[in-house]
Every structure is written in C-alpha cells, then in structure tokens.
C-alpha cells in the first residue's frame with residue numbers, strides 16, 4: 265500500500281506510519297469496532313505487520329474492552345503516550361483521553377484536536393499500518409478525520425439490511441468526496457447458523473452488501489455471520505481471530521487483511 269494513493273488530502277502525515285486504514289460504518293451497532301479489532305489482529309498475526317489500532321469512536325469507545333486493555337497509556341520522556349500492546353497490536357483509545365459523556369456533544373474541531381493528540385501525540389514507533397475505528401456515521405466529524413489524517417483507504421462495514429446499506433452508500437460517498445480510496449464493503453451479521461440443525465437463517469436479508477458493492481463497483485470483502493462467540497469474545501477481550509484462529513470466520517478476517 266502506498267500513501268501516495270491519496271495525494272489530494274490535506275496532509276497530517278504521522279512520522280513512522282506507512283499506511284492508515286479507516287474502518288467506518290453509516291451507523292452504530294453494525295460491527296465496525298469488531299471488524300477493526302479482528303482486522304488489526306489479523307494484520308499483525310497473519311500478515312506479520314507492525315500494526316497500531318486507534319479507537320476514534322468518541323460516541324462509544326469499545327477497543328479497551330475488546331482488546332482487553334488495562335489502565336492508561338504511560339508517557340514517554342518526550343511526553344508522548346505509549347500505546348498499550350495487546351495481541352501484537354499497539355492500541356490507543358479516545359476513551360483513555362476523554363469522558364465519553366462529554367465527547368458526545370463535541371463538534372468536528374474538538375474531535376480533530378483530540379485526534380491529533382491521539383495520532384501525533386503518541387509514540388507509535390514504526391508502523392506498517394494504523395487501523396482507525398471511526399466514529400459511526402458520515403457527518404462533518406467523519407469527513408474531517410478522513411480528510412486530515414491522510415488515509416490510505418477506507419473499509420465500510422454494513423449489515424445486509426436495506427437501511428444499513430443506505431447508510432453504507434453514504435459512507436462510500438463520504439470517502440469519495442475527500443478522495444480516500446474505498447477498500448471494499450464487509451458484510452457483518454450476514455446470517456445465523458443454527459448450532460443444532462446447521463441451517464443458515466438470513467435474519468437481516470440475504471446478499472444485500474454484495475449487491476450494493478457490485479452496483480457501486482466496489483470490492484465485496486466477505487460475509488461474517490452472527491455468531492455468539494464474536495459477541496462473547498468482544499465482551500471478554502479475546503477477538504475471535506485469537507480464540508478460534510482456524511474458524512471460517514477468522515479465515516474471512518484473514519482474507520480481508522490480505523486484500524487491504
């Protein structure tokens with residue numbers, strides 16, 4: 265991947281970081297953070313890259329829980345935050361810096377100020393890739409982030425539902441507006457496989473994200489089913505690519521890591 269992919273963006277290039285990938289969704293609760301976590305860990309473990317994970321979801325930072333991060337980042341001699349390493353990924357969360365209840369009313373400039381601190385005020389070291397868990401939505405805040413952090417690419421997460429796909433389309437437009445290449449659409453909660461009879465139920469409809477990707481001439485990155493272990497792993501701080509590295513689901517995340 266090359267940073268020159270996005271030459272028109274106003275540069276906020278961070279020393280030592282080769283590529284920045286944003287994981288975005290049109291709305292909350294579709295599995296954006298789950299994707300960011302499993303993608304980051306796959307990039308580190310499977311692709312053997314030096315990976316950072318920045319939780320920029322000011323409305324509900326969930327990376328500390330999902331990555332089992334304890335305590336606050338320590339400061340280096342030059343007063344930069346030292347990321348907390350977990351599963352081979354260097355993590356920083358906006359949750360360690362601000363009070364969620366306060367941040368929820370922040371507008372773009374405030375968010376950008378906090379994010380500048382969370383990017384350039386961090387001793388990331390040398391990174392092949394920094395994965396950003398974006399705030400959900402496609403408003404000014406998300407546009408500011410996309411524009412100023414010189415993203416190498418954006419990945420969109422959506423459920424198969426029509427309403428979610430409508431939001432996903434807005435996400436695609438948002439990245440296009442600021443010349444950020446779209447890496448593709450990953451469908452989450454695609455189906456539920458009954459553990460007793462093995463039958464798949466397409467609870468939110470079938471094939472929606474694939475069709476949207478095709479219509480928009482984007483890569484379709486795969487389907488992640490609704491799976492109890494994804495949810496329990498999130499709550500316990502053990503991503504599924506760690507607890508079940510050989511599962512079909514981990515394979516899909518691995519393929520996404522290899523594709524982006």
Ligand code: ADP
Pocket residue numbers: 289291292293294295296297298299326400452453488489490491492494495496498499
């Ligand atoms: P977002 O970042 O889009 O708000 P999250 O990744 O935080 O969404 O996911 C919301 C909740 O849904 C979390 O509790 C997470 O564990 C759960 N979840 C996400 N994807 C799946 C899935 N494929 N199967 C089961 N639970 C999931």
